[in-house]
Amino acid sequence: MKKRIAVLxxxxxxxxxxxxxxxxxxxxxxxxxxxxxxxYGMIGGHAIDEKGKPLPEETIQLCxxxxxxxxxxxxxxKWDQVNPDIRPERGLLQIRKELNLYANLRPTTYxxxxxxxxxxxxxxxxxVDLLMVRELTGGLYFGQPSERMDANGESAVVDTLFYKKAExxxxxxxxxxxxxxxxxxxxSIDKANVLESSRMxxxxxxxxxxxxxxxxxxxxxxxxxxxxxxxxxxxxxxxxTENMFGDILSDEASVLTGSLGMLPSASLSENGPYxxxxxxxxxxxxxxxxxxxxxxxxxxxxxxxxxSFGLETEANEVxxxxxxxxxxGFRTSDIAEFSQQVTSTTEMIAEVKAML
Amino acid sequence: MKKRIAVLxxxxxxxxxxxxxxxxxxxxxxxxxxxxxxxYGMIGGHAIDEKGKPLPEETIQLCxxxxxxxxxxxxxxKWDQVNPDIRPERGLLQIRKELNLYANLRPTTYxxxxxxxxxxxxxxxxxVDLLMVRELTGGLYFGQPSERMDANGESAVVDTLFYKKAExxxxxxxxxxxxxxxxxxxxSIDKANVLESSRMxxxxxxxxxxxxxxxxxxxxxxxxxxxxxxxxxxxxxxxxTENMFGDILSDEASVLTGSLGMLPSASLSENGPYxxxxxxxxxxxxxxxxxxxxxxxxxxxxxxxxxSFGLETEANEVxxxxxxxxxxGFRTSDIAEFSQQVTSTTEMIAEVKAML
Ligand SMILES: CC(C)[C@H](C(=O)O)[C@@H](O)C(=O)O
Ligand SMILES: CC(C)[C@H](C(=O)O)[C@@H](O)C(=O)O
Numbered sequence: 067m068k069k070r071i072a073v074l075x076x077x078x079x080x081x082x083x084x085x086x087x088x089x090x091x092x093x094x095x096x097x098x099x100x101x102x103x104x105x106y107g108m109i110g111g112h113a114i115d116e117k118g119k120p121l122p123e124e125t126i127q128l129c130x131x132x133x134x135x136x137x138x139x140x141x142x143x144k145w146d147q148v149n150p151d152i153r154p155e156r157g158l159l160q161i162r163k164e165l166n167l168y169a170n171l172r173p174t175t176y177x178x179x180x181x182x183x184x185x186x187x188x189x190x191x192x193x194v195d196l197l198m199v200r201e202l203t204g205g206l207y208f209g210q211p212s213e214r215m216d217a218n219g220e221s222a223v224v225d226t227l228f229y230k231k232a233e234x235x236x237x238x239x240x241x242x243x244x245x246x247x248x249x250x251x252x253x254s255i256d257k258a259n260v261l262e263s264s265r266m267x268x269x270x271x272x273x274x275x276x277x278x279x280x281x282x283x284x285x286x287x288x289x290x291x292x293x294x295x296x297x298x299x300x301x302x303x304x305x306x307t308e309n310m311f312g313d314i315l316s317d318e319a320s321v322l323t324g325s326l327g328m329l330p331s332a333s334l335s336e337n338g339p340y341x342x343x344x345x346x347x348x349x350x351x352x353x354x355x356x357x358x359x360x361x362x363x364x365x366x367x368x369x370x371x372x373x374s375f376g377l378e379t380e381a382n383e384v385x386x387x388x389x390x391x392x393x394x395g396f397r398t399s400d401i402a403e404f405s406q407q408v409t410s411t412t413e414m415i416a417e418v419k420a421m422l
Numbered sequence: 423m424k425k426r427i428a429v430l431x432x433x434x435x436x437x438x439x440x441x442x443x444x445x446x447x448x449x450x451x452x453x454x455x456x457x458x459x460x461x462y463g464m465i466g467g468h469a470i471d472e473k474g475k476p477l478p479e480e481t482i483q484l485c486x487x488x489x490x491x492x493x494x495x496x497x498x499x500k501w502d503q504v505n506p507d508i509r510p511e512r513g514l515l516q517i518r519k520e521l522n523l524y525a526n527l528r529p530t531t532y533x534x535x536x537x538x539x540x541x542x543x544x545x546x547x548x549x550v551d552l553l554m555v556r557e558l559t560g561g562l563y564f565g566q567p568s569e570r571m572d573a574n575g576e577s578a579v580v581d582t583l584f585y586k587k588a589e590x591x592x593x594x595x596x597x598x599x600x601x602x603x604x605x606x607x608x609x610s611i612d613k614a615n616v617l618e619s620s621r622m623x624x625x626x627x628x629x630x631x632x633x634x635x636x637x638x639x640x641x642x643x644x645x646x647x648x649x650x651x652x653x654x655x656x657x658x659x660x661x662x663t664e665n666m667f668g669d670i671l672s673d674e675a676s677v678l679t680g681s682l683g684m685l686p687s688a689s690l691s692e693n694g695p696y697x698x699x700x701x702x703x704x705x706x707x708x709x710x711x712x713x714x715x716x717x718x719x720x721x722x723x724x725x726x727x728x729x730s731f732g733l734e735t736e737a738n739e740v741x742x743x744x745x746x747x748x749x750x751g752f753r754t755s756d757i758a759e760f761s762q763q764v765t766s767t768t769e770m771i772a773e774v775k776a777m778l
Contacts, residue, residue, distance in 0.1 A: 155615045185546045185653050206583065212618045221587040223622045227562060231577040257666070259511045262568045266579045292674040293682075296652060297541050310613070314670055318648040326649075 068101040069375060072132035072339070074125065076110040077154060078348025079358035079411075080138020086360035086415040087136055087367040093419050094371070094380050105132065109161065110140025110154035110348075120157030126164050134374040135165075135341040136367060139348035162202050167333035167341055168233065169240045170200040170312065171369075174299075174319045177328060179392045180401055184324030186296070191323050196302040197248065198319055199241040200312025202333055204233045205263075207309050227263050229308065234270040240334065241306035242278040248303055251282045255291045255307035255315065267308060288315070295319055320345050327359035327400040330366035332373050340374050342366040356410045359398040361388055364418060387421035424457040425731055428488035428695070430481065432466040433510060434704025435714035435767075436494025442716030442771040443492055443723040449775050450727070450736050461488065465517065466496025466510035466704075476513030482520050490730040491521075491697040492723060495704035518558050523689035523697055524589065525596045526556040526668065527725075530655075530675045533684060535748045536757055540680030542652070547679050552658040553604065554675055555597040556668025558689055560589045561619075563665050583619050585664065590626040596690065597662035598634040604659055607638045611647045611663035611671065623664060644671070651675055676701050683715035683756040684744075686722035688729050696730050698722040712766045715754040717744055720774060743777035 071091070075084035088104055095102045107125035114120050120140070129135050141154040150156070161167070176194045184191055209226030216222065238254065245252045254271040256264035268285055275283040286294065288311045294301065295318050307315060320326050329345040344362030352358055365388060372381035396409045396417050409417070427447070431440035444460055451458045463481035470476050476496070485491050497510040506512070517523070532550045540547055565582030572578065594610065601608045610627040612620035624641055631639040642650065644667045650657065651674050663671060676682050685701040700718030708714055721744060728737035752765045752773050765773070 150615075150621065153615065159616070185543060186541055187543055190541045207616055209580070214618065214622065217586055221622075223585055223587070223619045224565070225583040225617045225619045227581040227583065229579055230573055231579070257669075259506075259509065260515070260563055261581045262570065263579045263581045265506065266570065266577075289669045289673040292648070292670045293677045296674060297677050311670075313613075313645045314648045314667075317645040318652060318674065321649045321653050 067375065067377070068103070069133045070103045070105065070131065072107055072129050072135045073104050074107045074109040074135065074137045076138040076140040076348060077112050077142050078139055078350045078353040080110075080140065080348050082353070082356065082358050082411050083344060083360040083363035084136060084138040086411065087363045089415055090364050090384060090418060090422070091367050093422050094384065097422060098377075098380055100377070109137065109157045111142050111145040113157060114145055114148065114152060114154065119152050120154050121160045121164070126161070129161065129165060129339060132339050134339050134370050136363075136370065137341055137343035138363065139344065139346065141348050142350040159207065161341065162333065163208065165339065165341065166203060166335045168201060168203045168336070169237045169334040170202040170316070171244070171332045171334065172198040172200070172316045172320065172329065172345060174198065174322060174329060175325070176323045177325050177389070177392060180323065180325045180328070182324070182403055183401055184322065186322055190297070191299060194299045194323055196299060196319060197244060197304045198312065198316040199237060199244065199304060199306040200316055201233065201237045201308045203309075204229050205309035227261070229263055229266070231266060231270060234267050235274060236336070238271050238274045238306055241304050242274055242281050245281045245304040246278060250280055251284070251303040253284050253286050253291070253302055253305045255286050255288050255305060255311055257288050257311075258285070259287065263308070291315060292318060295322070325401065327398065328361050328365065330362055330369050332366070332369045334373070338374065340370070342370045356412055357399050358411050359400050360411050360415050361418075364388060364415075383422060387418050390421045391417045423731065423733070424459070425489045426459045426461065426487065428463055428485050428491045429460050430463045430465040430491065430493045432494040432496040432704060433468050433498050434495055434706045434709040436466075436496065436704050438709070438712065438714050438767050439700060439716045439719035440492060440494040442767065443719045445771055446720050446740060446774060446778070447723050449778050450740065453778065454733075454736055456733070465493065465513045467498050467501040469513060470501055470504065470508060470510065475508050476510050477516045477520070482517070485517065485521060485695060488695050490695050490726050492719075492726065493697055493699035494719065495700065495702065497704050498706040515563060517697070518689065519564065521695065521697065522559060522691045524557060524559045524692070525593045525690045526558040526672070527600070527688045527690065528554040528556070528672045528676065528685065528701060530554065530678060530685060531681070532679045533681050533745070533748060536679065536681045536684070538680070538759055539757055540678065542678055546653070547655060550655045550679055552655060552675060553600060553660045554668065554672040555593065555600065555660060555662040556672055557589065557593045557664045559665075560585050561665035583617070585619055585622070587622060587626060590623050591630060592692070594627050594630045594662055597660050598630055598637050601637045601660040602634060606636055607640070607659035609640050609642050609647070609658055609661045611642050611644050611661060611667055613644050613667075614641070615643060619664070627662075647671060648674060651678070681757065683754065684717050684721065686718055686725050688722070688725045690729070694730065696726070698726045712768055713755050714767050715756050716767050716771050717774075720744060720771075739778060743774050746777045747773045
């Protein structure tokens, strides 16, 4: 198999972890006889410094010509004072829109060997295995108007939560399709007792459910979901929600099992390419020190092998290697316990490669 | 002191717990020589059944003529299919708007004797003492338009996040004033990297901070806040945010210490009356069984004594009595451990009264 992969390392630890994913993919390619071609593009603060904007045209072009995209992380204090229209995060929002990446998938999984770093009691998180599906190109993030205004002589402001029903439908359908291959339960989250958009969301979920008779659909209000995520995360299989609720709840979900530095994500479009990135940020405080945890990025590459290239065996291999490295006791500083020896970023990458 | 108190028991366990608060207030009144006059009003499903709407004019009138309001809880499956415009929750939203209850205060406190029922590890929650201040009369909850529409022939929907700067200012000021009497830290939560309304919110917080030189202001993005709430809730003193973020985060905060059935709330307006209610809902599944936990409602009455009537000693007395009852081992079923004997609602009320 021959595939072109766009690599956008971005800022902070993004570069270090992206390097790890590339090395692992190269090793997988050699072993299984695939040709992965890597091309590099700029995004985020790095792109602002070099090109004056967070998502240069060349990068968009490169992504569109690739079969899949690996993204490190963007942002850092250096660009915090920059005009909001060209801030690093703007590059993220723009790439989502340009490539129509409407469904963001974030698994939260329990790693037994990391349970000690979880803030939750072990009986609460043991066996958690949930997949958050977040709508990524609509809602408050992109609705117009989003501006200051004058309301009868008083200073005021408005943002707009806008959705087409078709935008709701495609992401909810994606959630059902994913649930069908898992434990067959979809929890759809909304605020139907307050928002008209949530009432349309709920109706749409009911309609989609008719096409998936083997999947159980349940509705949950967003405030209740924020509670249930902490008190009983095991109840969830696939969770689907709109953009802003998804931003909040998926970050909440990501800290439950104590393995934030371990969690990958995928953003899917209708016709590809898909984008893969770790959930963690650019962590400017530890950048360049060879201490970042590369596993979330490596697991994102595994998701790429599976979702974009259909390489199930290869994806499983990478995931198994990561698990084995953890079981063998290797820990970057974010997941190390008090007395444990700490492994550097490059060592961790080498260990995973050795286990392949 | 003579005070008129409006009591709106509402639905489900609302009636049972409201009765408890009234009994405790009567006991406090006798002991300290205050005259508390109680008048009853309808709200929620009960009001829909009797009057065809969730907040009848008589109730609004009663509230406006009172010095403070005690609310039990509203809602239940019986009214779930009712037209959204007259659903029980609509009564809540309407009373907030009618009485201009712009600031919702929700303390989350750690009760040592209840730590076992928390989903979090004890070292994470020990000593948590945070006060959530949520804007309650603006944002997505009330913005117009909120309606279905046609977008170039496609079915679509819009909700509106609207705020006047003055609405932001008054609730942020409230948060600073409260922080000044506590640990002097305000965490202001927004999504300033995406929303224009959040950028105005952040600026307003900076402006208000200038008038409170002894209070430390920090900004946090809402997604990060959803994580920090779980991983390190002790860092928070006063947290202030807009309506929808506050709905989600305050519910998340409420389950941290395992004492949801214990948590009171207050909703403040500019010139009174204020409204007090427990954070828990109407719990229709256990209604009428004399098993509900009345302590959140009783602690809401304590907040009323303090915030509305300035009766600090009396408020402290009630809070002390509740703590003593817990320390003595009395538990309603929601907070009982496996082997513990369970106390009924009415017994619990009697025990608190006996400790006064
Ligand atoms: C950086 C920010 C704009 C972004 C978002 O809110 O979507 C981030 O929080 C995320 O979840 O990917
Ligand atoms: C019932 C609902 C409308 C209400 C809200 O969202 O404000 C509730 O969740 C609350 O927090 O008081």
